[in-house]
Amino acid sequence: MTGELxxxxxxxxxxxxxxxxxxxxxxxxxxxxxxxGDAQDAQDVAQDTFIRAYHQLHRFDTTRPLxxxxxxxxxxxxxxxxxxxxxxxxxxxRAFMLKPRAALIAASAETEHVQRGDVQMLWEAxxxxxxxxxxxxxxxxxxxxxxxxxxxxxxxxxxxxxSRLSRALDRLRGIVQDDFPLLMxxxxx
Amino acid sequence: xxxxxxxPPEVNDDTWTRYVHDMSQRFEFPPTPDIxxxxxxxxxxxxxxFRPLVMRVVQPVAILLLVMILIVLLVPDLRxxxxxxxxxxxxxxxxxxxxxTHTPELEFDVTPIGSILDWEYEITLADARDxxxxxxxxxxxxxxxxxxxxxxxxxxxxxxxxxxxxQAPISLHLIGSANRAFKYSAEDEIRTEVNGHxxxxxSSPHLYEIMPQTDSVxxxxxxxxxxxxxxxxxxxxxxxxxxxxxxxxxxxxxx
Numbered sequence: 001m002t003g004e005l006x007x008x009x010x011x012x013x014x015x016x017x018x019x020x021x022x023x024x025x026x027x028x029x030x031x032x033x034x035x036x037g038d039a040q041d042a043q044d045v046a047q048d049t050f051i052r053a054y055h056q057l058h059r060f061d062t063t064r065p066l067x068x069x070x071x072x073x074x075x076x077x078x079x080x081x082x083x084x085x086x087x088x089x090x091x092x093x094r095a096f097m098l099k100p101r102a103a104l105i106a107a108s109a110e111t112e113h114v115q116r117g118d119v120q121m122l123w124e125a126x127x128x129x130x131x132x133x134x135x136x137x138x139x140x141x142x143x144x145x146x147x148x149x150x151x152x153x154x155x156x157x158x159x160x161x162x163s164r165l166s167r168a169l170d171r172l173r174g175i176v177q178d179d180f181p182l183l184m185x186x187x188x189x
Numbered sequence: 190x191x192x193x194x195x196x197p198p199e200v201n202d203d204t205w206t207r208y209v210h211d212m213s214q215r216f217e218f219p220p221t222p223d224i225x226x227x228x229x230x231x232x233x234x235x236x237x238x239f240r241p242l243v244m245r246v247v248q249p250v251a252i253l254l255l256v257m258i259l260i261v262l263l264v265p266d267l268r269x270x271x272x273x274x275x276x277x278x279x280x281x282x283x284x285x286x287x288x289x290t291h292t293p294e295l296e297f298d299v300t301p302i303g304s305i306l307d308w309e310y311e312i313t314l315a316d317a318r319d320x321x322x323x324x325x326x327x328x329x330x331x332x333x334x335x336x337x338x339x340x341x342x343x344x345x346x347x348x349x350x351x352x353x354x355x356q357a358p359i360s361l362h363l364i365g366s367a368n369r370a371f372k373y374s375a376e377d378e379i380r381t382e383v384n385g386h387x388x389x390x391x392s393s394p395h396l397y398e399i400m401p402q403t404d405s406v407x408x409x410x411x412x413x414x415x416x417x418x419x420x421x422x423x424x425x426x427x428x429x430x431x432x433x434x435x436x437x438x439x440x441x442x443x444x
Contacts, residue, residue, distance in 0.1 A: 014229055021225035029221045039219045043227075050228040122212050141213035173205050 003062040010057040017057075021050050024067055027143065028074050034138050035078040045081060049074045068152030071145075075135075075153055121183045125175045133168035140165055312339045321345045323365050323423050326443045331359065357413070359429030361443075365422075381416075381433065383425075383440040388418030390433045416440055 002023075008016035028049050032042035052073055053060075060069060126134055132154075139150045140161070151158040176183050261267045317325050317337050325347060328334075334349035335358075344365035351359045379390040394412045416427045416436040427440055 014233055017232070018225050018229050021228060025224040026221045029224060030218050033218055039222075043222050043224065046224045047228050047231070050224065051231060054228070054232055119212055119215060122209070137209070137213070141210050142216050144214070169202070169206055169209060172209065 002066060006057060006060060006062050006066065009054070010060070017050075017054060020066065024070050025050070027067060028070055031071050031074045031139075031143055032078050034142055035075065036082065041081065045074060045077045048077050052077070065149070065152075068149045071149070071153045072155070118183060121180045122176070125172055125180050125183070128175050128179075129168055129171055132164060133171060136161060136164045137168055137172070312337050317347050321347060321363075321365060323363070323421075325349075325363065328361065328439065328443050330439055330442050334361075353429075356430040359427070359431070359439075362424075362426035362428070364424040364426070379433065381437060383416070383418040383437060384420070386418050386420045388416060388437075388440070390436065391415045391417070392433070 002020070005016045005020050009020055025046065029042055029046040032045040032049070033039060036042050036045060049070060053070055060066070126137060129137075135154065136150065139145050139153060140147070145153070147158045147161045151161045154161065156164070261271045312320070314325060314334070314337060317339055320339055328349070328351075331351045335352045336350040338348040338350070340346045340348075346365065347363045349361045349363070353359060379392070381388045381390050391411075392414045395415070411428070413428050414431055414433075414436065416425075416431075416433070418425050418440065425440065425443070427436055429436070431439065
């Protein structure tokens with residue numbers, strides 16, 4: 001079905017391409033948002049992603065899954081955007097530092113307060129990781145992508161995703177233990 | 190006094206992984222905007238009239254054609270050949286044999302020889318014969334030329350000039366190639382013959398274009414009457430205040 005849509009879209013069928021976009025726009029937007037930390041920037045990059053994909057669709061191998069390819073374009077565009085402005089890391093930090101506060105689903109004000117603080121501290125810990133470690137955590141956990149999809153997006157082997165994620169989590173735990181002991185006091189563990 | 194940090198409890202890998210995962214899942218994204226609609230608005234103009242597949246084919250071809258046209262227009266030799274092939278104002282001698290039957294009676298200003306060619310490289314008949322490998326003909330009706338000019342184009346070119354007392358000078362251009370000079374005329378030319386060789390008679394103002402090099406061109410606006418023909422690989426160009434009949438008679442007398 002998707003392959004047929006892609007074929008039709010590659011032949012200029014705007015309706016088919018719109019269906020494809022509806023299937024994937026949320027993932028594309030969310031990845032852009034996580035990487036850029038700004039909804040407007042994320043929307044711009046998401047649109048650019050679909051424009052670029054549209055122009056390259058005739059070269060896409062329809063036997064492959066589309067989403068990782070789209071997200072790979074998204075990641076590259078977001079990275080280019082941030083490199084151009086020198087704000088890549090700052091945006092990664094902003095995305096995780098500012099937005100999770102609104103994202104916390106709290107059963108009570110007290111719980112919300114506690115969890116907001118946890119997310120804040122966790123992010124502060126994550127931001128101390130090398131960028132590749134941050135990215136693998138964002139893709140695997142924030143976007144809940146599979147190992148294979150993450151591998152496709154990062155252009156590394158699935159085994160490397162697992163080892164990188166494991167290493168990132170180890171490093172994160174060490175950072176939390178050293179610098180964020182309150183997070184380890186068992187509030188949510 | 191603040192309470193000192195409590196040493197973190199030991200957590201195993203699974204617990205820690207689950208904790209990070211669970212906390213990440215609490216991340217709330219802003220609502221996804223209508224990206225599909227916005228993108229469609231952007232790509233639809235591209236599709237209007239032409240499908241991308243068509244554009245992918247047409248666009249490179251159009252670019253290639255444009256580049257080729259530019260190259261042709263920039264290179265004088267190619268440009269002249271293209272004009273000639275397209276029959277856009279280019280006149281060349283062809284192997285047809287219609288014989289003109291009349292000469293338009295036109296009033297015109299005879300072009301002074303100096304405006305035909307500004308070159309001042311005057312030589313003698315003996316020098317000319319040394320410099321070119323084609324014969325410098327005699328023109329019994331006119332006698333010895335009063336002046337001779339030589340110019341080295343891609344092929345050598347010799348101009349013989351006869352001064353006249355009542356008319357403008359008569360000149361005979363000899364170009365060592367059959368296809369190095371082109372003429373562009375806004376008026377109709379007359380096809381005729383010189384000793385059986387196809388010829389053209391131009392009796393109206395026209396552009397005389399010579400290509401000394403492949404990357405340059407000399408153009409002269411000629412407001413005179415010219416008979417041009419090709420024989421044995423040589424282009425002959427006879428100019429003067431002559432009628433077609435007189436020009437043909439003169440041309441056919443060349444030995």
